Amino acid sequence: MTDLTRLTLAAARDGLAKKDFTSGELTGAYVSAIEAASTLNTYITVTADKAREMARASDERIAKGDAGALEGIPLGIKDLFCTKDVLTTAASHILDGFVPPYESSVTQNLWNDGAVMLGKLNNDEFAMGSSNETSFYGPVINPWRRKGSDSKLVPGGSSGGSSSAVAARLCLGATATDTGGSIRQPASFTGTVGIKPTYGRCSRWGVVAFASSLDQAGPITRDVRDAAILLRSMAGYDEKDSTSVDRAVPDYEASLGQSVKGLRVGIPKEYRVEGMPSEIEALWARGIDWLKAAGAEIVEVSLPHTKYALPSYYIIAPAEASSNLARYDGVRYGLRVAGKDITDLYERTRAEGFGAEVRRRVLIGTYVLSAGYYDAYYVKAQQVRALIARDFTQAFEKVDVLLTPTAPSAAFGIGEKTADPLSMYLNDVFTVPVNLAGLPGISIPAGLSGEGLPLGLQLIGRAFDEETLFRAAHAIEQAADFTAEPEAWWRA
């Protein structure tokens, strides 16, 4: 039998339906691949026994002709999604030993469709980061390396476990979350596809909260079709999340292959940022040419408040985080460090349980929400956010979708940016505005850097118009014909 981990999710789905192989065999192949790839540090918890049990149940349903949309498909789950009876850490020391008594709605949707859980994927602590280096469980390693070099690179963040595992074929697809870029930037760094759907498309219930007005779940996969399949199962209205939206979930896969002729593609001129590497410029220009050749109309547009997106994000996100993280007090969840009284217990637990980046966010967030500064920082940032959203609304009067690079660079080295939080934050310059406006964005691998590393292009769409994103993303995927793969140096 050929190596089952080489299949895409769609091919595996079709192979299972045709009974070419069983979910037990497919799942077994992934469990072995995960065991041989511990160097990459992608999984915090591997649930091999549970996976085999779920695969057995899937095979029975397939035999009975009772298969769901993801029947027997082995997936990795970012460790930010609560999974019933399975350790859930958010990659933080403060959630030591936390085993949720409930399942997140998104993962429940996947299991209802027959998917198999391989385990919980590493990420930046509480999803705060762009490199997966803030995880209490150590950094995730990107399977890609620079040409002629064996130095270790970051897989992007915060969904670096998800992106690395998909790229290294350690799951057929993965769940991820995106607050400021954490699905799209890691996808760009690993040659994978990642879509952050419209805010409200996926339920946030049971997903460990970072910044509630920005957090959205989405998939990371090998290709656009797989992303369409996985998002359809993840998405949907949930009465347990008051911000989830009650709208039917379309069959995203049906959008693939539809022509982009006449599609109006906007090129925001403010995304041509100073100091952008020429190879990113060139990639963007190629993307424009591909869509033009496929019959799309290219229109230059302006998003004048773009330069205020990062500064307002780094007020709003920490503000919401400081409030969300107040619940970790050493009493209700996870780690508890004893103290001489209750205040001392809180302080010791939080000092020991949170890493440096999380503490930085809590400090910033508490500061911008404090009396006297609230109006100057938090309220101002919310006003700017409204202007950023309005920029997009106005642009979408003229165009149907926007095309930009996903990130300003290819993957960088482990430790290269850890000393300078500002340069780390700049990774999200092209992704953050999309979260502030609540819009959908997808990253598609589009080429290789001079050093042989993957680079992604981003498409941004109107609210709840993921279908147009999938259609245009598929056109880019066809034109880019990105077939490069990392060498399997990590295999034990």
Ligand code: GLN
């Ligand atoms: N890198 C950004 C941050 O650190 C975004 C993270 C995310 O999307 N979860 O906040």
